[in-house]
Amino acid sequence: MFNKRKLVLITSMIMATALVFVGCGSKNNEINQKSNEVKETKSIRIGTSGGYFPFTFVENDVLQGFEIDVWNEIGERLDYDVEFVTSKFSGLFGMLDTDRIDSISNQIAITEERKEKYIFTTPYVYDGAQLVVKTGNDSIKSLEDLKGKKVGVSLGSNYEQIIREFDVNNEIEIITYDGGAMEQEVALGRIDAFLMDKLSSVELIKKTGLDLQLAGDPVAFNENAFPFVKNEKNEELIEKINTTIEEMRADGTLSEISEKWLEMDITKK
Template sequence: MKRVLVLMVAMMLAFATTAMAGDGSLEKVQKAGKLVIGLDDTFAPMGFRQDDGTLVGFDVDAAEEVGKRLGIKIEWQPTAWSGVIHSLNAKKFDCIWNGMTITPEREKAVSFSKPYIMDGQIAVIAMGNKSIKAHKDLGGKVVGVQKGSPALEAAKSLKPAPKEIREYDTNVKALLDLESGRLNGVVVDNIAGRYSMAQRPGKYLALPGYITSEAFGIAFRQGEDSLRAAVQKTIDAMIADGTMGKISRKWFGEDVTNPAKW
């Protein structure tokens, strides 16, 4: 009986492996010699442009290392974040690797990798604002968020509710409106928000605590499991050998990629 069970399990695993390999997604990328990745290229520090136009960031470094290990080139395709999933499924690129939060709604449309960073939404106010000291103080105020990001739902969850939630193409634009006094607060990814704060010291202040906590994942088209598995296997190896930790410390000053610390 044991032999029969072992044989059945082996057959099931072999079938699953064959099915995964047979979807052609990894083979297609290998044949093209490149992995095309969609991103919002204003999302610092995950992926953004330096003054000379060079694309840099945590996700950029991590993806370039994955490409090197898989023997393929990484090609970046900037796109509007509000339509990024539609663009992925329209085959404008092979995956989305840009600090994308894993949500149940998104999981209906794409297949995610395992989480590679744990993040959360925070609220940022202008430095010197004495009337807002906690999330509850944003009730009845005007709050900005990036269009198409989890910040919108996080802002909607605030109690008491904000008077108005304004949507922006980028976090940078929202923060500039905060600085100019057109907003009372901005709800933003912790990592992106704190990076922006570091770039303009003395301008912004993060309110204590998280509004929500969330995991970042890489999004692939549903059914393209062989490509997703190959990228995941490479990332797992990079976590194990310390490469992901090294990249993390470069951008965040600490290792935020180690699941054991979440």
Template sequence: MRKFLLTTLLGILLLIVAACGADGGDSEEVAGDSSGDGGDGGDFTFASSGLYPPFNYSDNDKLVGFDIEIGTALAEEMGMNPDPVTNPWQTIIAALNSDKFDAIIGSMAITDERLEEVNFTEPYYESGAQVFVAEDNNDVTSIDDLNGAKIGVVVSSTFEENAKEYTDEVITYDSDVTALQDLLVKGRLDAVITDQLVGMYAINENNLAIKQVDEPIYLDQMGIAIKKEDEELLDKVNEALQTIKENGTYAEISEKYFGADISGE
């Protein structure tokens, strides 16, 4: 009798295990079907330093700015969920190539050196490398006065390389905001080289007592950086970028931050 009961219980247990196995197989198949939807949907994770107002910065612990809104518009155009994140600027390309995010939308200038490591979309705006000094600084009145000066720049930026053409005293910062504020500390800096729009924003919106010197040193074209091997995403972002320029979304975002369309088109 005991043997019969054990045999019966063993049989019931085997039936339960078999049933669970069948259910598990069905669940796995459904999961596989949901991921094979042609690449639509999902998150579009894009990175910036988060320290570059008005392009990308934190406001009440939320990432905001021109770059963030452009990235959000691109994600929505591609049918994806926007997921903006931050990463230190000096390691941002390495982080992209380590699959920490899908793209860099952080006002990154397109350079030959960077093109060796990543691909860039078509430029999404153009701006100039501008010299700024304290409002009461009358010693630096032209680009020629930068020779031998103490110049502040963001680390690993194109501005850092440019500053080294004028002086050995290049002081690097994680944030343009901090560099510009240091112009007001006597004896700390003679000048800062940064994006013209960033400096003008600090003057107009933050009432920082600084002024621009001369015309821009040069113009940069800014692109969205994407991994070399991700050509499909590059094409999708380029297509979405063209669409938001044509349908007025880009211009609306640009007008909000700069009072003009900075696309150059």
């Protein structure tokens, strides 16, 4: 009788011990799973010039602007860590091509040439290409008026492309700038005009107080979006970003960011 009781007691102890180990194993699995989830933190690298007020600029050593707010909101909604990488505009597409960044946020216009190489998100800004001249210069109103003149454009921008495609007979002296300075050159009368987006032009004139004015109506209209290298992974990511952009448009967040920086809504057609 004693032996039977002893056997039952030993068997119970063995089963209890086994349950403890099973329990520990489950907890270890949960810990490992959580550890793996931490390791899989999502991040995205966004290239920007940091020199295109009010869209992306540095003030008091802080990168800020319309583009920065838009991406911070996208990152928060998608649970992505957004890493901003600043570089001169002319180097951003090279960084994109060599996988040093995942996309560019710098008022990038969708063009047929770019669509051959990159896939774009849905547009988040609608804007126009605007000529700017020195105050009092009423001789320039259109691209046609640029013949025989010196015109500044940002190197590698769609604005450079607009001028070059128009100037088939090389009648315009096109001067490229890798960064700022072309607005000062126009204000000082060293070049005749520059071409950039209308909204930035208005804000630039307002902020700097330079002797500049808009010249005529926009010469072209742009739809701006975020470019990605063409691959299957990015196609899936863009679907998520597009959904988020449309949600931000529908709930008014895009409009709020636009009003904050531009005092107008540039996010709708």
